[in-house]
Amino acid sequence: MTPRTVLEALVHSPLGYLRTVWPLRALGFLLSGGVFATAAYIGVGGLFAAPVGTWASVLCAVAVVVFAAALAGPLERRRLALVDRGDGDGGYGGPDERSDRVGPKDRRERRGPRHGPLAVGYGAVSVLAVGWMDLAVVLVSLGIPGFLLLAPLQPSASSWQAVAGPVAGALLLPVSAYPIGAWAGVRATVTRAVLFPKDHELREVVRSRARLVDAFETERRRIERDLHDGAQQRLVALTVRLGLAALDLPPGSAAAQEVAAAHALAKEALTELRELIRGIHPQVLTERGVPAAVRDIAGRCPVPVRLDIDLAGRLPAAVEQTAYFVTAEALTNVARHSGADHCRVTARCRGGVLRLDIEDNGSGNADPARGTGLVGLADRIATADGRMLLSSPPGGPTLLRAEIPCGRPSAS
Numbered sequence: 502m503t504p505r506t507v508l509e510a511l512v513h514s515p516l517g518y519l520r521t522v523w524p525l526r527a528l529g530f531l532l533s534g535g536v537f538a539t540a541a542y543i544g545v546g547g548l549f550a551a552p553v554g555t556w557a558s559v560l561c562a563v564a565v566v567v568f569a570a571a572l573a574g575p576l577e578r579r580r581l582a583l584v585d586r587g588d589g590d591g592g593y594g595g596p597d598e599r600s601d602r603v604g605p606k607d608r609r610e611r612r613g614p615r616h617g618p619l620a621v622g623y624g625a626v627s628v629l630a631v632g633w634m635d636l637a638v639v640l641v642s643l644g645i646p647g648f649l650l651l652a653p654l655q656p657s658a659s660s661w662q663a664v665a666g667p668v669a670g671a672l673l674l675p676v677s678a679y680p681i682g683a684w685a686g687v688r689a690t691v692t693r694a695v696l697f698p699k700d701h702e703l704r705e706v707v708r709s710r711a712r713l714v715d716a717f718e719t720e721r722r723r724i725e726r727d728l729h730d731g732a733q734q735r736l737v738a739l740t741v742r743l744g745l746a747a748l749d750l751p752p753g754s755a756a757a758q759e760v761a762a763a764h765a766l767a768k769e770a771l772t773e774l775r776e777l778i779r780g781i782h783p784q785v786l787t788e789r790g791v792p793a794a795v796r797d798i799a800g801r802c803p804v805p806v807r808l809d810i811d812l813a814g815r816l817p818a819a820v821e822q823t824a825y826f827v828t829a830e831a832l833t834n835v836a837r838h839s840g841a842d843h844c845r846v847t848a849r850c851r852g853g854v855l856r857l858d859i860e861d862n863g864s865g866n867a868d869p870a871r872g873t874g875l876v877g878l879a880d881r882i883a884t885a886d887g888r889m890l891l892s893s894p895p896g897g898p899t900l901l902r903a904e905i906p907c908g909r910p911s912a913s
Contacts, residue, residue: 507584508686511679523584524678527685530583531635534688537576538632541569566628573624577692585689623695631688638684646673736771743767786825790815794825795846802832804841804861810848816855820907823885824848824857827903830878831859839863839899850907855887857903865897878903 504510507530510523518524544565652666743764750757786794792810799806815821828846835844841863848857869875869891878901879889887905 505586507682511682526583527682530685531639533580534632535636538628541628569628573627581692584685642677642680646670740767791821791824795828798829803836805843807845816907820905831901835861855905855907860900862898865893865899866895867893867899
């Protein structure tokens with residue numbers, strides 16, 4: 502599992518942590534907060550030192566603090582990406598934060614960050630107090646080994662201090678990465694809890710270990726092929742022969758009526774079999790790809806579906822199959838359980854990852870623990886090395902997101 506936060510990196514592999522970029526990210530995170538707080542204090546101190554009236558200095562200082570607190574909130578969100586990559590594409594400073602949440606270009610990995618008095622208050626605390634603590638942790642953690650490393654340059658240092666000091670400093674320097682990383686992780690956790698409402702975050706659905714494997718896909722395709730080449734062809738032949746037999750019987754006779762009824766039943770069975778085959782592996786998906794297949798699903802969904810699909814070329818077959826069945830199952834759940842009157846399906850392939858969003862305006866409160874449907878979807882996505890995320894607060898709306906690695910789309 503690739504760590505998404507500095508705390509995860511520390512816990513996952515304490516020794517391997519030093520070989521990653523996380524220590525530098527944590528250092529940058531703390532220094533950015535400490536330098537910003539220091540700059541605000543220098544500005545306030547400069548105003549009091551300036552030859553102006555006391556009240557003017559106080560008013561200007563208050564204005565500087567308020568301005569710095571207002572900037573601290575956006576800064577906290579931006580620098581949070583250094584030590585907390587969130588649940589998606591690695592940041593919290595993403596595009597739009599609109600409340601209607603339509604399309605991937607204007608939807609964040611988490612529902613929009615919190616603004617208002619709480620964010621401003623947290624910014625003020627960050628500037629007035631916590632930023633200094635960030636800087637203090639860095640200075641103490643790096644200052645001790647730094648002082649020891651510079652022991653030979655001290656005039657009063659003895660010969661053994663000149664030798665032992667750098668050795669001890671070199672040994673302590675890697676250790677300093679741990680308190681810096683731990684404090685940065687704690688700070689990031691607090692920032693995340695304050696600025697990003699927990700009840701709106703996308704939660705990664707817990708996936709089991711590959712309940713759907715390649716053997717299942719092979720068996721499914723075999724069944725589809727046997728039905729298409731075997732049972733369907735026999736039903737077609739039976740339908741034709743019953744139609745021909747009806748032509749040879751006297752119109753209106755009992756035999757003609759029975760044959761006509763059998764002919765109708767045979768056609769119904771053929772239609773149902775074709776629907777079954779299409780559900781196992783739709784021909785439109787093989788021939789025309791995800792956009793056409795999703796349009797076919799949406800056309801049969803009882804809930805109106807708005808499509809926003811922008812895929813350049815065909816995707817790998819396994820990715821297309823996963824995307825199709827995830828969409829089909831998600832729209833089935835929308836129709837059966839959500840109570841929604843409309844929904845939206847969005848698909849984009851960016852950076853080698855297919856992002857598929859199914860969003861409805863229903864009652865929400867979807868919970869993977871209450872049934873196997875969502876867990877089954879997560880399992881299927883997991884077999885394609887992807888992941889599923891879910892946001893479904895009580896009262897809705899519900900957003901289901903599938904992220905499936907797909908490489909570069911083919912041109913065909």
